[in-house]
Amino acid sequence: MKNEGIQKFLNDVTRRLNYGLAWRVAGWAVLVTGIVLLGHAGLYRINGMEVPWGGAWVISFYAHALGVGVWLTLLYNSGESALVADKELGLKDSLATAMEFERKHSEVYKLQLKQTEKLLSEKKAKDLKVELPTRSLAVGGILAAAAILLGFLPNSEAVQKRLDQEALTESRSEEIKTKLEQYVEEFNKKMSADEKEVFNSEELKKGVKGLKRTKDQKEAMRQLARFEQKVTEAMGDMEARKDEEAMKAAAAELAKSDQATARQLGKKLQLKEFKAAEEVLKKFAKAAEFKDPKKMDPKELEKKKEELKKLREMTKRMANAARKRGAGQEKKLGNANGKMVPGNGKDMGQLMDAMDADAKGLQGEIAKGNWQKSDWDKGMKFQKNFNKNLKKFNENLRRMNGKNLAKRRLANLRAGLNKAQRFANGQAQTLGFSQGQMRMKGAGGLAPGAGTDRSKRKARDKAPNVGNVASLEGQKGAGPSITAVEEADSGTGISGRSGETKAREFRRQMESFVRRDDVPEDVKMGVKEYFERVHEVSEEK
Amino acid sequence: MMTDSIEARTGEFSATFQKITDEIGKFIVGQNDIIENVLIAVCCGGHVLLEGVPGLGKTALVNTMAQALDLKFSRIQFTPDLLPSDVVGTQVLQESEGHRVLKFQPGPVFCNILLADEINRATPKTQAALLETMQEKRVTVANETHPIGLPFFVLATQNPIENDGTYPLPEAQLDRFFFKLTIELPNHEDFVEILNRTGGNSQPKIGAVANGGEIIKLGETLREIPIASEIQDHLVRVVRNTHPKNEKAPPKVKTYVRHGASPRAAQAMLSAARVRALLDGRFHVAREDVDAVAVPAMRHRLILSFEGEVEGISPDELIKSAIKSAY
Numbered sequence: 001m002k003n004e005g006i007q008k009f010l011n012d013v014t015r016r017l018n019y020g021l022a023w024r025v026a027g028w029a030v031l032v033t034g035i036v037l038l039g040h041a042g043l044y045r046i047n048g049m050e051v052p053w054g055g056a057w058v059i060s061f062y063a064h065a066l067g068v069g070v071w072l073t074l075l076y077n078s079g080e081s082a083l084v085a086d087k088e089l090g091l092k093d094s095l096a097t098a099m100e101f102e103r104k105h106s107e108v109y110k111l112q113l114k115q116t117e118k119l120l121s122e123k124k125a126k127d128l129k130v131e132l133p134t135r136s137l138a139v140g141g142i143l144a145a146a147a148i149l150l151g152f153l154p155n156s157e158a159v160q161k162r163l164d165q166e167a168l169t170e171s172r173s174e175e176i177k178t179k180l181e182q183y184v185e186e187f188n189k190k191m192s193a194d195e196k197e198v199f200n201s202e203e204l205k206k207g208v209k210g211l212k213r214t215k216d217q218k219e220a221m222r223q224l225a226r227f228e229q230k231v232t233e234a235m236g237d238m239e240a241r242k243d244e245e246a247m248k249a250a251a252a253e254l255a256k257s258d259q260a261t262a263r264q265l266g267k268k269l270q271l272k273e274f275k276a277a278e279e280v281l282k283k284f285a286k287a288a289e290f291k292d293p294k295k296m297d298p299k300e301l302e303k304k305k306e307e308l309k310k311l312r313e314m315t316k317r318m319a320n321a322a323r324k325r326g327a328g329q330e331k332k333l334g335n336a337n338g339k340m341v342p343g344n345g346k347d348m349g350q351l352m353d354a355m356d357a358d359a360k361g362l363q364g365e366i367a368k369g370n371w372q373k374s375d376w377d378k379g380m381k382f383q384k385n386f387n388k389n390l391k392k393f394n395e396n397l398r399r400m401n402g403k404n405l406a407k408r409r410l411a412n413l414r415a416g417l418n419k420a421q422r423f424a425n426g427q428a429q430t431l432g433f434s435q436g437q438m439r440m441k442g443a444g445g446l447a448p449g450a451g452t453d454r455s456k457r458k459a460r461d462k463a464p465n466v467g468n469v470a471s472l473e474g475q476k477g478a479g480p481s482i483t484a485v486e487e488a489d490s491g492t493g494i495s496g497r498s499g500e501t502k503a504r505e506f507r508r509q510m511e512s513f514v515r516r517d518d519v520p521e522d523v524k525m526g527v528k529e530y531f532e533r534v535h536e537v538s539e540e541k
Numbered sequence: 542m543m544t545d546s547i548e549a550r551t552g553e554f555s556a557t558f559q560k561i562t563d564e565i566g567k568f569i570v571g572q573n574d575i576i577e578n579v580l581i582a583v584c585c586g587g588h589v590l591l592e593g594v595p596g597l598g599k600t601a602l603v604n605t606m607a608q609a610l611d612l613k614f615s616r617i618q619f620t621p622d623l624l625p626s627d628v629v630g631t632q633v634l635q636e637s638e639g640h641r642v643l644k645f646q647p648g649p650v651f652c653n654i655l656l657a658d659e660i661n662r663a664t665p666k667t668q669a670a671l672l673e674t675m676q677e678k679r680v681t682v683a684n685e686t687h688p689i690g691l692p693f694f695v696l697a698t699q700n701p702i703e704n705d706g707t708y709p710l711p712e713a714q715l716d717r718f719f720f721k722l723t724i725e726l727p728n729h730e731d732f733v734e735i736l737n738r739t740g741g742n743s744q745p746k747i748g749a750v751a752n753g754g755e756i757i758k759l760g761e762t763l764r765e766i767p768i769a770s771e772i773q774d775h776l777v778r779v780v781r782n783t784h785p786k787n788e789k790a791p792p793k794v795k796t797y798v799r800h801g802a803s804p805r806a807a808q809a810m811l812s813a814a815r816v817r818a819l820l821d822g823r824f825h826v827a828r829e830d831v832d833a834v835a836v837p838a839m840r841h842r843l844i845l846s847f848e849g850e851v852e853g854i855s856p857d858e859l860i861k862s863a864i865k866s867a868y
Contacts, residue, residue, distance in 0.1 A: 083771070086827075093827035097769040101825070108547050108765055112824040 005117050006098050012125030014081040020130035022071055027133025027140070029067030033060055034143030041150040048156030056151065089123050091116075166215035169424065173213050173220045176420045180208045180227075183416065187409055194275075194402030195409075199238065203230065204413075220424045228417045231410055238407040240400050244272070246322055246348040247400075253321035254314065262314045274401035278394045284311055285390050290366065290383060292376070305366055312359045319356035322349035351393045358386035411532075418525045506531070547824075550762045554819050557759060558584070560750040564609040567745040569602050570738060571731035575722050577820075578813075578837055579606065579696065584759045585812040587719020588675050588695040590660075590710075590841060597724045598735075599698040603656045610756065611749030612653035612692070617671075619663035621706060625670035629680045630687075645682055650674050651689055653753055657697035661707045671695070672714045692756045712800075712844055719809050720834075721841035766815040768826040775867055776814070776831045780807045782863035783843055791862040797849030798859060802842040809838045836860050 036059050041051045076084070082095040098116040101109040155163065188201045207230045211223050247269045254266025261284060268277035288307040290296075296304070365379030423430070510531050513519065545553070558580060565576050575591075579602065582589045591599045600616075607614035617628060630648030634641055649655065650671065657671060674680055675695050679688045697718070699710075715721070727735065738745060768776075781787045784801030785794055794801070814830035821830075840856040849859075 079771075092821075092823065092829060093769065093772055093825065094823070096771050097767075097825040097827075100769045100771070101767065108767060108824050111548055112767070115824055 003098070003102055003113055003117060006095070006102065006113070006120060009120045009123070009125065010078050010081055010085075010095065010099070013085045013128065014076050014078060016125045016128050016130065017076040017081055017084055020128070021074055021076065023130065023132055025067050025071040025074070027136035028070075029063050030140030030144075031136040032066075032140070033063040034140035034147070036063060037147035038143045038150075041147040045150050045153065048159040050153065050155045050159075051147075051151040053151060056147065085125075085128065088128055091119060091123070094119055165217065165426070168426070169217045169220055170213060170215045172424050173211070173223075176220075176224070176424060177208065177211045177213065180211065180416075180420070183413065184208050187413065191409075192402065192405060194398050195406045196402075198399055198402040199234070199406040203234065207231075217425055221421055224417055224421050224424060228414060228421075231414045231417065235407055235410045235414070238403040238410065240403050243348040243396065243400055246325065246352070247272075247274075249321035249325055250318040250348075250352060253317040253324075257313065257317055259310055259313065261310065262317065265314065272400075272404055274397040274404070278397045278401075281390065281394060281397075284314065285387065287311075289387075290362075290379070308359070308363055308366060312356075312363050315352065315356040315359045318352040322352045325349060348393065348396055351389050351396070355386055355389045355393065358382045358389060362386060415525075418528075422522075547762075547765055550758075550765075551819055551824070554759055554762045555822065557751055557755055558816075558820060561606075561609050564747060564750045565602070565605050568605045568738070568747055569598060570734040571727045572598065572602065572724065575602065575724055578720055578722050578834075581813050581816045581834070582719040583610075583692070583694055583756060584763060584816050585719060585809070586692065586694075586760050587809060587812070588697070588717065590715070590718040590721040591696060591698045591724060592701050592721060593698070593724030594702055594726075595700055597726065599724055600656060600658060603654065603696045603698075605747055606696075607654045607656075608747040609750055610654070611752045612756075613690075614654045614656070615649035615652035616656040616658060617649050618658045619660050619667070621662060621664060621708075623663045623667050625667050626682075628667060628671050629674060630682060632683050643683070645685060645687060647687065648680070650680060651687070653690065653692055653694065655693075655695045657695055659699060660697040661699040661709055663708065665708050665711070668708065668710060668714060672710075672717055675717055690753075692753050712842075715841045716803055716805055718841060720813070720837040722837055723840075763812065763815045763819055766818055766824065766826060768811065768815070772826050772828055772831065773811075775828050776807060776810055778867035779831065779835055779860075779864050780804075780810070780839070782866050783839060783860065785846075789866060791866045793854075793862045794859055797846055797852070797854045798843055799846040799849075800844040802839040806839050806842045810834050813838060832864050835864055 037056055040055055040059055044051045078099065079096070082099050085091060086093045086095050094112075094116040098113050101112055154160075184201065184204050187204070191199070191201065207227045211227060214220050214223070251266040251270035254262045254269070257263055257266070261280065265277055265280045265284070268274075268280060284307075288304060288311040290304055290308075359382075361382035362379055365376070365382060510527060513524070513527055516524075561580055562573075562576055565580075566573075569576060579589050579591075583606075591602075593599055604614070617623070626648065628648050629650055630646050632643040633646045635644045637644070660668060660671070663671075674689065678691070678693050679686055681687070699707075778789070780802050782790045782801075783794055783798060784790060785796075785798045787801075790798075790801075810831060811826075813834035814826045817830040817833055818824075818826045821827075836857050839860050843856045843859060845854060845856070848854075
């Protein structure tokens with residue numbers, strides 16, 4: 001049976017001890033809060049930054065929550081209270097022993113309880129001293145006050161500038177993304193059927209989606225550079241250089257013709273107006289098309305013969321141009337820059353050659369004047385083959401037209417990205433991003449071969465030093481490997497790789513240059529434009 | 542069989558103890574702690590090793606106590622040529638009814654209180670004979686066992702400064718002593734009082750105030766005093782803290798002690814703490830009782846390490862640090 005007197009005394013002692021513990025823990029909590037608040041404020045102030053009040057509230061809350069947690073964990077139980085009371089009140093372990101012996105019934109235990117009860121009657125729980133932690137409360141309070149004072153100081157000039165810059169970069173990165181999304185959407189809508197056939201704009205959409213809102217100016221620039229690389233790759237896919245060169249050669253040959261229609265076709269091809277050239281060709285072919293010669297009026301037959309002669313003269317010139325370019329080049333140019341237009345098995349040179357052969361065959365059959373069925377079937381076969389090859393030729397012209405248009409749009413987009421990069425790094429105040437012409441005026445300087453001694457800078461001008469020479473890293477694994485060793489003695493003796501390697505080397509140098517942070521954006525743009533022009537099939541040549 | 546109430550017996554215990562103390566105090570001046578501790582050991586049935594320089598009253602204390610207790614008292618002055626038979630007794634040839642027979646002649650150990658003066662001067666063989674008797678409380682000679690009457694206490698003395706020609710007691714034998722008490726020089730007033738009491742023609746007369754039966758009864762009473770588990774844990778912690786391998790042992794112990802106190806030390810501390818509780822009028826043992834008896838009960842049971850020996854570390858200091866770290 002429990003002794004009520006002892007139990008009551010013990011409860012009083014426990015309450016008293018827990019009250020004292022609460023004060024001690026509160027003292028520590030205030031001290032810790034003060035230290036952490038001051039540390040928190042000091043850390044921000046050392047970096048010149050304004051102290052965020054939110055952090056202070058969080059720290060205070062956690063310090064006090066921790067204090068309550070510690071208090072609950074350390075709460076005294078009866079056994080601990082008995083030990084403390086025995087020690088502090090000089091009870092010589094009477095209370096702790098009585099707690100253990102209170103359920104035992106032997107005489108000696110009863111005597112011990114009686115003795116303890118008597119001893120406790122002379123003591124009070126209030127005799128246990130509770131010391132208020134005035135020192136830790138005061139120190140904690142002073143530290144917290146100091147932290148609050150520091151909290152009123154504003155950001156330093158440099159920090160404010162940096163924060164403004166970050167906010168600007170963030171808003172600009174967001175604006176660029178929105179504009180690019182709109183642009184790509186518009187890009188998609190405006191694409192013609194020919195373009196859609198050769199170019200898939202989904203990759204562009206994905207690229208824009210991959211751009212993230214960021215405060216880091218370098219990261220924003222990196223994102224744009226990565227996207228620009230994708231656009232450049234897409235532009236590379238739109239290249240049809242070999243076919244364009246074939247068309248250029250054909251145009252030059254056709255320009256020498258006495259016939260106005262042939263010259264007209266040559267002009268269209270020269271101006272890369274492939275759609276119009278296709279129409280001219282169709283019209284031409286239609287005019288020279290034979291039906292059954294037996295049913296034809298002799299006058300009409302003569303007219304057709306004349307038209308066929310003109311067509312033959314035109315195909316001959318085109319085939320000559322193709323042959324002039326040399327059969328050896330066909331193999332050489334079968335690379336990425338001059339790859340064949342996809343969709344049929346022959347390139348434009350071969351098609352022109354085949355069309356000329358068919359036209360020649362047809363002309364030969366017509367010249368025989370023998371309208372026997374077997375002979376005419378032969379003639380019809382030539383005509384049929386000619387039409388088939390012409391159809392393929394026209395298809396290729398359409399594709400080339402589509403690629404040209406897509407390439408122009410992509411070039412516009414890339415020029416826009418350059419503007420976006422200038423905008424992102426603060427070199428431009430407006431994005432100026434639209435579907436219109438976005439190329440910078442005069443970018444890239446004069447065309448290759450049109451040299452000048454005109455200089456925009458004075459000789460003694462130093463290169464602008466913007467202080468930041470860190471170079472942006474390229475895409476890992478995206479670049480070509482130049483570790484291959486070519487053996488001079490092996491193979492045919494004619495290597496196409498040295499040219500490729502050189503091209504890669506130039507490309508790498510150019511990319512490395514345009515990625516440098518210390519080069520102004522307009523200079524980068526100029527370099528890019530220049531190198532692209534070098535590779536373009538120019539009209540002047 | 543005891544029929545009195547525990548309250549009556551504890552009262553009787555305190556009264557008897559006080560009577561003996563008062564009687565001894567008639568002759569012995571000061572040394573109250575020593576007297577109390579010797580009597581605590583006697584009540585608990587333990588043997589005491591008294592250490593002190595010559596002339597501090599070690600032998601006088603034991604003599605006085607023997608007189609106050611009305612017990613058979615013997616004294617052996619240990620010397621290097623003392624033989625075990627000189628201590629425990631031997632068989633002698635005697636004439637009996639016309640025949641010559643070997644008869645056991647008991648040695649001085651056949652008494653109730655034995656004063657083993659300067660025990661460290663005897664050879665280990667003789668020391669061993671006595672210490673075996675202390676443990677077994679019987680003597681075996683020529684395959685015949687002779688029990689020693691109870692109570693039986695050995696109060697041994699040794700001089701810590703004259704080490705030439707001495708045989709220090711080995712640790713195993715030291716462990717058989719309940720307490721080791723160190724007698725210090727008396728203070729000025731006690732010195733004067735000693736001279737006053739012993740300088741005249743008459744000397745204080747010591748009378749017997751208790752007998753052997755009462756001493757045994759005191760031992761039975763004290764074993765009824767309970768100890769709370771918390772206090773017992775404290776006692777065990779104190780003893781374990783004297784062991785250098787114990788994680789919670791204080792750094793001093795870890796550095797200067799090779800072996801700590803044995804469980805026999807804990808038994809001695811518990812008994813002695815009970816006596817102190819009774820003397821304080823309590824029916825339970827307190828931690829302060831345990832702490833008070835820890836030093837005399839363990840100081841001879843600690844084996845110091847080489848570092849401890851070289852630096853002259855006192856075992857008392859180590860025990861105090863073990864007590865401190867037990868809280």
